[in-house]
Amino acid sequence: MIGLAYALSGSRSVAEDLAQDAFLAAHKNWDKVGRYDKPGAWVRRVVANMSVSQFRRKVREAKALARMRSDEAILPALPAEDEEFWRAVRALPKRQAQAIALHYLEDRSVVDIAEILECAEGTVKVHLFKGRRSLAKRLGLEIGEAS
Amino acid sequence: MTTLDARARRASQAIAQSVEAGAPFVPFDAVARRHLWNQLGNAVAAGALIVAFLFVGAFLRGSDPEPEVTDVEPEPVVEEVVPVVPEPSKPAPVDRGDSAPATTPPPSGNPVVPPVMVDPGDVAPPTTIEEDTTPPDITITSPQDGEHVAEKMVKFTGTTEPGATVAAGRYVADVDSAGNWSIVLVLSPGANGARFSATDAAGNAASARITVHYDVAPPPPPPPPEDDGGDKEPKPPKVGFTAHAKYGSCESSPPFDVYWGTAKPGSTVSIISEYGSGSVRADDDGDWEVKVHFPEAPKGEVFVVKVKDEFGHKKTFEFVSHAKT
Numbered sequence: 025m026i027g028l029a030y031a032l033s034g035s036r037s038v039a040e041d042l043a044q045d046a047f048l049a050a051h052k053n054w055d056k057v058g059r060y061d062k063p064g065a066w067v068r069r070v071v072a073n074m075s076v077s078q079f080r081r082k083v084r085e086a087k088a089l090a091r092m093r094s095d096e097a098i099l100p101a102l103p104a105e106d107e108e109f110w111r112a113v114r115a116l117p118k119r120q121a122q123a124i125a126l127h128y129l130e131d132r133s134v135v136d137i138a139e140i141l142e143c144a145e146g147t148v149k150v151h152l153f154k155g156r157r158s159l160a161k162r163l164g165l166e167i168g169e170a171s
Numbered sequence: 172m173t174t175l176d177a178r179a180r181r182a183s184q185a186i187a188q189s190v191e192a193g194a195p196f197v198p199f200d201a202v203a204r205r206h207l208w209n210q211l212g213n214a215v216a217a218g219a220l221i222v223a224f225l226f227v228g229a230f231l232r233g234s235d236p237e238p239e240v241t242d243v244e245p246e247p248v249v250e251e252v253v254p255v256v257p258e259p260s261k262p263a264p265v266d267r268g269d270s271a272p273a274t275t276p277p278p279s280g281n282p283v284v285p286p287v288m289v290d291p292g293d294v295a296p297p298t299t300i301e302e303d304t305t306p307p308d309i310t311i312t313s314p315q316d317g318e319h320v321a322e323k324m325v326k327f328t329g330t331t332e333p334g335a336t337v338a339a340g341r342y343v344a345d346v347d348s349a350g351n352w353s354i355v356l357v358l359s360p361g362a363n364g365a366r367f368s369a370t371d372a373a374g375n376a377a378s379a380r381i382t383v384h385y386d387v388a389p390p391p392p393p394p395p396p397e398d399d400g401g402d403k404e405p406k407p408p409k410v411g412f413t414a415h416a417k418y419g420s421c422e423s424s425p426p427f428d429v430y431w432g433t434a435k436p437g438s439t440v441s442i443i444s445e446y447g448s449g450s451v452r453a454d455d456d457g458d459w460e461v462k463v464h465f466p467e468a469p470k471g472e473v474f475v476v477k478v479k480d481e482f483g484h485k486k487t488f489e490f491v492s493h494a495k496t
Binding site: 026027030031036039101102103106109110124128129159160163165166167 | 173174175176178179180181182183185186187189190
């Protein structure tokens with residue numbers, strides 16, 4: 025969950041905060057969330073939506089930076105090449121970025137992603153197709169499995 | 172060449188390693204506690220912000236900004252002197268409004284004495300100055316009040332205190348050193364009220380008023396029309412008021428009627444009813460005709476239409492609509 029938040033928000037200091045808030049929201053709404061078939065999908069949706077929200081992300085970043093004075097650890101930085109990849113993901117349209125992150129980071133199937141993002145499987149396929157095409161073009165890569 | 176999927180897999184692994192190497196697992200209780208503290212902190216911050224805004228608002232409303240202090244020369248001190256009001260030695264002239272020369276009204280109320288500027292460096296004792304509080308005399312010698320004149324432009328003359336200024340509204344009169352004043356004003360036909368005010372150097376003012384009538388001579392009669400040598404007799408103008416209604420009812424939609432007749436040439440004839448009105452100007456021969464629509468007239472209901480001229484002549488007609496809707 026933290027990884028998803030990290031990939032989509034791009035902020036190490038914010039990722040943990042987002043994940044915690046998502047779990048707290050699930051805890052507070054457990055009467056409702058607990059009745060879902062897959063509560064985890066609900067939490068992931070909350071994380072994914074909060075991570076791509078610019079305004080919320082800025083607020084959380086400010087709060088997280090304020091806490092950096094304490095001795096709490098934060099996530100280590102990514103290698104430059106990987107950071108560039110996730111920056112390109114974050115530059116995609118919101119829905120495409122969420123689908124790509126869930127697909128690569130959590131190895132989710134199209135069915136799972138559709139359930140998490142509450143959209144049709146066909147829509148997820150379109151998001152993945154367009155997102156991967158844009159990423160390949162932006163990063164100068166070929167689409168497809170490495171030989 | 173590296174493929175997108177291979178690159179994405181490496182980037183995903185980097186994220187996973189970063190998360191594993193990052194913050195240790197935080198017990199849920201600790202997270203909940205921190206969340207609670209966060210909420211409390213937010214509430215306190217919001218409260219502090221509101222209080223700060225209230226303080227700033229109260230400060231801005233209540234405080235008078237101090238003027239900037241700059242290096243300037245000290246201003247002379249203004250010292251007020253108690254005025255010495257002289258007893259009036261004679262009754263002041265008043266504006267009587269009759270044919271006698273108009274004179275000044277008596278002074279009334281407490282006179283206003285301007286402050287005296289005293290140099291602060293002056294060591295001499297302050298001097299008390301007697302102020303002139305007597306309003307200047309003003310009389311109108313020509314024309315007389317109520318006089319009838321035949322000229323549009325009339326020269327008004329009179330006398331006042333030497334050195335005083337005389338004005339009629341915003342027009343200033345010429346005043347010589349002896350206090351004789353004159354001004355030429357343009358009159359309107361009929362009665363003209365003229366008010367002249369005199370103001371002396373001390374600012375005391377008085378006024379006088381007269382009424383002059385400008386009698387306009389009647390215009391000369393128009394020359395008789397030239398005989399064109401034709402056989403036709405000149406047609407006398409129709410000046411009598413007559414009115415007629417052409418239909419009285421109508422099946423058209425909107426319903427209308429045509430009214431016609433005679434009236435004084437150039438005068439206006441009005442057609443008035445509850446459901447439609449109109450007006451027309453009589454031509455040079457005194458003929459007039461006008462079509463008036465009654466768009467709101469109820470079908471089958473008879474109503475009254477009044478036709479009248481400017482001079483109070485009138486005639487009434489009835490109208491009924493049979494408009495096919």
